[in-house]
Amino acid sequence: MKTCQKILSLVAVTVTAGLLFSVAVYGDDDDEHKSVFSRWKESKLDVAPVNNPAYREECGSCHFAYQPGLLPQDSWREMMAGLENHFGDNAELSADLNQEILDYLLTNAADDSNYKRSQRIMGSLGTSEAPLRITDTVYFKRKHDEIPASYVVDNKELGSLSQCASCHTRAEAGSYDEDEIKIPGVGRWED
Amino acid sequence: MMKIPGTLIAAGALLLAQSTSASPAVDTILEVYRNAGAGPFSAEAGERMWREKYSHADAPAERSCGSCHTNNLTKSGKHAKTQKAIKPMAPTVNVDRLTDTKDIEKWFMRNCKWTLGRECTAQEKGDFLLYIQKSGA
Secondary structure, eight states: OHHHHHHHHHHHHHHHHHHHHHHHHHTTSOGGGOOHHHHHHHHTOSSOOOOOHHHHHHHHTTSOOOOGGGSOHHHHHHHHTOGGGBTTBOOOOOHHHHHHHHHHHHHTSSTTOOSHHHHHHHHHSOTTOOOSOGGGSHHHHHHHTTSOTTTTTTOTTTOSSOOHHHHBTTGGGTOOOGGGBEETTTEEOOO | OOOOOHHHHHHHHHHHHHHHSOOHHHHHHHHHHHHTTOOOOOHHHHHHHHHOOEEETTEEEEEOTHHHHOSOTTSOEEOTTTOOEEOOOOTTTOTTTTOOHHHHHHHHHHHHHHHHSSOOOHHHHHHHHHHHHHTTO
16 A cells, blocks of 8 residues: 555656646747746746847847846837947947837837836836936936945946846846845845 | 778868868958959958057047957957957857858948947958958967
């Protein structure tokens, strides 16, 4: 009898593990076939991760590929209309590529996002406010106002608050959780 | 031991020589520049320009190619402003370099304007390409 129970529990464990695994695998499926697992994974994220190859390549070559959900549509419109002087750099794109990337940004901008931080960023802005820098949004400032200058702005390895992924170890995935922060030369962030 | 025909060795050597020579993308683009009246191109002129320091209306502090790429093309660079790492330019250590004509023109457009304050001429771009191609070899 005991052996029988052991076999049964082994079968149960195997089946459960198999189910979980298949959910995890199918979790990587495209948007139309989102599994429970991928929805749960996303609900834990702060902003939708970047999923456009052109955006990742054209914008992410020079700087962290900021998620579109970190700024409202009006900000992205203005940004993409002035790439010949992009914060002092020339980041010109062909008309086709510019349009493709703008479409992606507008579709995924913070305005109508279901993601937590996108909503908070939007909530912190005035009705017609559309800053070009994420660091200029009220929400961003509030979340970073306790950081001593020596940690980031005067930190030789960083120099500014603009390189999200230097401290937010899972920023690339769209996660900005406080527990995941590791500041170069300083260490973990204790609030 | 099996005998390898001389012709086969010769063909192999030729293949090897071709694969280590100019990239097809560079050949294509140089032809375009030649048709625009530029050439002959010189890696030495390209290197001189690479190392030169430029200042212009938007660049009170001098800028050069090395501001981001360093002057050792086999080494990684760093974006002067964002600090983001830039992979080495030398095709000998980074096989993705100089493989796409659109990509080459895109970066010439952006980076010549940032560094020199103007677009580069066909002659200058050809010289740069020969220098980058030769670097690290």
